[in-house]
Amino acid sequence: MGYRIAIVEDDKLILELVSGFLLNSESIDSVIPFFDGQTFLDTIDAIAQDLDALILDFRLGEYNAEMLLVEMQSRGIDIPTIILTSNYNQYLLGHMIRAGVAGYFPKNIKPDELLHVIHEVISKGHYISADQFPYLKIAFSDDPLSNSKSKVDVSDRDIELIYLLATQLTAKEISDRLCVSPKTIEGYKNTLFVKTKTKNVVGLVVYAIQNGLISPDEIDLMNEN
Numbered sequence: 001m002g003y004r005i006a007i008v009e010d011d012k013l014i015l016e017l018v019s020g021f022l023l024n025s026e027s028i029d030s031v032i033p034f035f036d037g038q039t040f041l042d043t044i045d046a047i048a049q050d051l052d053a054l055i056l057d058f059r060l061g062e063y064n065a066e067m068l069l070v071e072m073q074s075r076g077i078d079i080p081t082i083i084l085t086s087n088y089n090q091y092l093l094g095h096m097i098r099a100g101v102a103g104y105f106p107k108n109i110k111p112d113e114l115l116h117v118i119h120e121v122i123s124k125g126h127y128i129s130a131d132q133f134p135y136l137k138i139a140f141s142d143d144p145l146s147n148s149k150s151k152v153d154v155s156d157r158d159i160e161l162i163y164l165l166a167t168q169l170t171a172k173e174i175s176d177r178l179c180v181s182p183k184t185i186e187g188y189k190n191t192l193f194v195k196t197k198t199k200n201v202v203g204l205v206v207y208a209i210q211n212g213l214i215s216p217d218e219i220d221l222m223n224e225n
Helices: 012-023 037-050 065-074 090-099 111-124 133-141 156-166 171-178 182-196 201-210 216-224
Strands: 003-008 028-034 053-057 081-085 103-106
Touching (some): 003 012, 003 111, 012 111, 028 037, 053 065, 053 111, 065 081, 081 111, 090 103, 090 133, 103 111, 156 171, 156 182, 171 182
Parallel strands (some): 003 028, 003 053, 053 081, 081 103
């Protein structure tokens, strides 16, 4: 069974082009297009449980992507969300991660790369490209430490898991390395979200960097291998 995607885009030509391209992919079964944010909000409650991912334009008339994310979060709707914007700025990456996005990319992204991003976000919950990592570190380098290791009760096992998540491995790949079930990995991950008050894997990794639990330089090396 292929992926089910919703797209919110106020440029009809881009909406049709992206929808048509995705529907021609063997990995995608359906694409639900929305031309404006209000129609999307009026519909999302009924279709959320059937969606694998959401693609949002950043500016949508009276709405923007952050406003839609906040409203979805207030309704308890959690869909991996990719932002595509014509005003892409790598220095805004940290801000978008804080808002809860799973991926943030320019609209001129290559079609095949977009498919790759969608697959990574659905299978792993997030995707940060290699060229974005330095900007992610810059975005959080000046943030004050929010908690110490002892205060949040992060164990060495937790830190090992965060390192593996930072390499963008799937739960199955991590479970094979740690010799536990994928379900156990998901449980560990959700517990870490609660402990650190983060919303997704990228936020968790950034939190760990901020608080000196892991080294960003080591993460760069791990992602290059």
